[in-house]
Structure formats: C-alpha cells, structure tokens
Amino acid sequence: MSKESNIFVPIKYTNAMKKLSLYLLLCLLIAACVKNDDKDEPILVTDIVMPAQTSFNPGDKVTIKAQGIQPGDDIMFEIYWPLPDQPALNYQGYALGVSPVMIEQTTTSITFLAPGHYPASTTKVRLRRSGEIMTLGEISVTNGEAPKEFQLYGIVNSHSDTSYDNCIEHVNLTDGSPKNIVKLAEDQKDFSCVVNVPESQNLCGIQTIDGVRKVFSYDLSMHFWQDMGLENILTLCNGQSSIIAVRQISTDEVILATTGSWPYTRNMDQALTRQYKLPANIKLESLTRYPGVQGGGSQLLLSAANGNNSFIPVVLDLQQNSGKIYIGDPIQATALIPFWTIISGKDTGTTKYVRTGGYAVVRADNGQTELCLWNQTTMSLDEPFATFPNSARSVTMLAQDTETMKIYVLFEGYRNGRLIYAYDLVKKDWQQVTDNYPYSEIVAAR
Numbered sequence: 001m002s003k004e005s006n007i008f009v010p011i012k013y014t015n016a017m018k019k020l021s022l023y024l025l026l027c028l029l030i031a032a033c034v035k036n037d038d039k040d041e042p043i044l045v046t047d048i049v050m051p052a053q054t055s056f057n058p059g060d061k062v063t064i065k066a067q068g069i070q071p072g073d074d075i076m077f078e079i080y081w082p083l084p085d086q087p088a089l090n091y092q093g094y095a096l097g098v099s100p101v102m103i104e105q106t107t108t109s110i111t112f113l114a115p116g117h118y119p120a121s122t123t124k125v126r127l128r129r130s131g132e133i134m135t136l137g138e139i140s141v142t143n144g145e146a147p148k149e150f151q152l153y154g155i156v157n158s159h160s161d162t163s164y165d166n167c168i169e170h171v172n173l174t175d176g177s178p179k180n181i182v183k184l185a186e187d188q189k190d191f192s193c194v195v196n197v198p199e200s201q202n203l204c205g206i207q208t209i210d211g212v213r214k215v216f217s218y219d220l221s222m223h224f225w226q227d228m229g230l231e232n233i234l235t236l237c238n239g240q241s242s243i244i245a246v247r248q249i250s251t252d253e254v255i256l257a258t259t260g261s262w263p264y265t266r267n268m269d270q271a272l273t274r275q276y277k278l279p280a281n282i283k284l285e286s287l288t289r290y291p292g293v294q295g296g297g298s299q300l301l302l303s304a305a306n307g308n309n310s311f312i313p314v315v316l317d318l319q320q321n322s323g324k325i326y327i328g329d330p331i332q333a334t335a336l337i338p339f340w341t342i343i344s345g346k347d348t349g350t351t352k353y354v355r356t357g358g359y360a361v362v363r364a365d366n367g368q369t370e371l372c373l374w375n376q377t378t379m380s381l382d383e384p385f386a387t388f389p390n391s392a393r394s395v396t397m398l399a400q401d402t403e404t405m406k407i408y409v410l411f412e413g414y415r416n417g418r419l420i421y422a423y424d425l426v427k428k429d430w431q432q433v434t435d436n437y438p439y440s441e442i443v444a445a446r
Helices: 015-034 284-288
Strands: 045-049 063-068 074-082 092-100 101-105 109-113 121-129 133-142 151-156 167-171 179-181 192-196 202-210 214-217 225-231 231-240 243-248 253-260 276-277 292-294 298-303 310-317 323-325 330-346 353-363 370-377 386-388 392-401 404-412 418-424 429-437 442-444
Touching: 015 404, 074 109, 151 192, 192 231, 192 442, 202 231, 202 442, 214 231, 225 243, 231 284, 243 292, 284 298, 284 386, 292 330, 292 353, 298 330, 298 353, 330 370, 330 404, 353 392, 370 404, 386 404, 404 429, 404 442
Parallel strands: 231 292, 392 442
Antiparallel strands: 045 063, 063 109, 074 092, 074 121, 101 109, 121 133, 151 167, 151 442, 167 179, 192 202, 202 214, 214 225, 231 243, 243 253, 253 276, 292 298, 298 310, 310 323, 310 330, 330 353, 353 370, 370 386, 392 404, 404 418, 418 429
C-alpha cells in the first residue's frame, strides 16, 4: 500500500450534508417508531383469532375474535402504505388513530368494515381501554383512493317517472355506458338533492324517514350508507369545500349546517349561526325541488318553486352572522336549477379564474333551457351564455383545471329517455355523452 493511500483527506461538511444527515436521522427515528413489536403492550384480551382471509377490499366485513372484550372498549386503526416515489428508502405514508366503521361488538368478537380512502395498505387493528392500547393484529387492504379524474353518477329515484330500478349508476364518460353501483332499498327510493364534497367519494342526499327529511351519504370507496345525523333538511348545496344543508327550524326560519369530507368530518355540524327568516311569499317546502350551490365566496343560490310554472331565485348571504336574504323577481319557467361554474376573474380585479354561480332556466313558453350566470352586483340573471332546445332536469359541474371545465346537463329526451350533454366552457359548445338514461339527477364526484 502506498503512503498516499494512508493520507487522510478532510471532507468539507457542507450545509447540504448537514441537512441530509438530519433527514436520514429523522427517517431512522420514524422507522423505529413504525417498527414496534408491541412487546410492552398490556394484555387486555386473550385468545385472539384473526380472520383466515388476510387481504380485504375497502368496505369488506372483517371479524376478529377474542376473549374478554368489554362494552367500553374502543377500536382504532393504524394504516401504513409504501410511498412509490421513494422505493429505495422504505418510507411509509401513514394515518394514525383512524376510527373504523363498526358493524358489531360483543364480548367475544368485533366486526368492522375494512378502511377505504387510502392506498393499498397494511392496517394494524388496535383495542383501547381506559387509556391502554393493545394490538390485535394486522390485515392488508387494497387500494381505496379516489379516482384521479372526476366521475359522473346518475340517480334513479322515485322522481324519475320510470319503471327502471331505483339505483345509483356510474356513467362512463368515454363511451357513455352505465354501471350499477348500488340499488336503492324501498325506504331509500326518494334519495334526492344529491351533492358531493370534492374528492370525498361520498354522495350525500336526502331521504324521508317517517315523514322526516334526513341526510344520508353513500361512501363510494367503502360501499356503505351512513345517517349523517341531521333532520328537517329542505335541501343540500354544493359548497366550495363542504356540503351545506338548509335546515328548517321554524315555520319561516332556516339555519345552515355544513359537513366536510371523509374521513376528517363524518357528522353534520349543527352549531353554525347563519340563520335566515324567509319572507311570507316563500314557503319552506318550495326550496326542496333542487340542490343549491355556493356561487361566489359569500352567496348561496337556491331555487323556490311557486307551483304555477314560476320560480323565484333565493340568495342567502354566507357572511358570518349576516342573516341577509335576497329574493329575486319571479321567472316564468318550468325549472330553475342552480349550478356553479368557473369564470375569468378579470372583472373582479384578478387574472385568476374564480368560482361563480348561475341558474339553468327552462322557459315555460317553449321548453328551451338557458344557462345564465347570476350577477352578484345587480342581483339578477345575466343574458344566457348557452342555450339548448330541450328541458333540463339536473345540472352538475366538472372542473379538472382551467382547460377542462364542463357543465353536465340532464335533459328531457325522446322515447321516454333522457339525454346527457356537456357544455364545454373552453370550446363553448355542446358535446353529447349519450341518450336514453332513466335518471332524475346527475352528480359529478371524485
């Protein structure tokens, strides 16, 4: 060996290397936390029997048996999945303390639904009792993430005027073919005013149970129904980041409640203070025909049916504690359907695109549909930016980005069928999806 080979060459320890060392140390600490052999955990139950099946799809029923489960015991998940952009470092994405959807719990078993909304993962099932936690075991769960692109769904309910089974269907936007998602039970057949929180994979709608209008959601990832815990709902609205429910609290007053997206907010929030008193010419039941929308940042657009081929725009001010309500002039129409869209913000002092609202107006004289923006300054409808010769039944918005902005409209068709067309806001033309659908409503969701 030469002398030169024994010469020590000092290495300059740069800031970048310091950051890298700290980063690697942090990774080791995380790995140490994730790699927990649970040997120091308390023994809360015994004779644990995990299911023979080890891999589940989101929403599958999973049963774990054990002796000594107590009524106050709580189950939670720790969910881990590999990060594909860091394959060499074995990093993991994770969600801790996730509450399961419980089906049954006895002194000898627990049954829950395999979690959804996450990438393909390893789920650790843990039992908690009086602050102590014991790991019961692990299961593998397949991918339950939302699709990368928005999807279109059709609702066949009791308002559809068709012999087709009441159900929710997925509409393939490439070839227009429908696929059944779930059949509506007899007590679900009026599932209506359906809306969606962006990227939540939940379709929320109203069902009438024993004469009471209640909010239910269908989870598209885990395939289960959930009572959202809110009653006396007139209609639901698509908000910018939440679903807004219009709830009746007296013979002439409403209050707004909101819900976020799964899994962060599962129940409706009834503690909001946005309360409104309706004028005498607006009956509460007149607001139940169509879903509403949040137009701009501070306006909620609703539609009131007069019952004589006449509708009235109803706009609620969403500013905290405002309570202001604007009632527009009556419009001779057989339908007045709120929708939201995206427009250039140049008129509002910005170069960005901004959210706004409008109405699809079906004229009473000729059945033609006009898409009109709601002018937040004049509090009136602008001239139509698009028209269609058929009558609209339902409207939903699909906005991937500023190059993919389409308003999907369900129209009355021919031969007892209905049509779905998309108005492309970039190309400014109508594009047919296909015809002969039995739906009464359509909704876009991810």
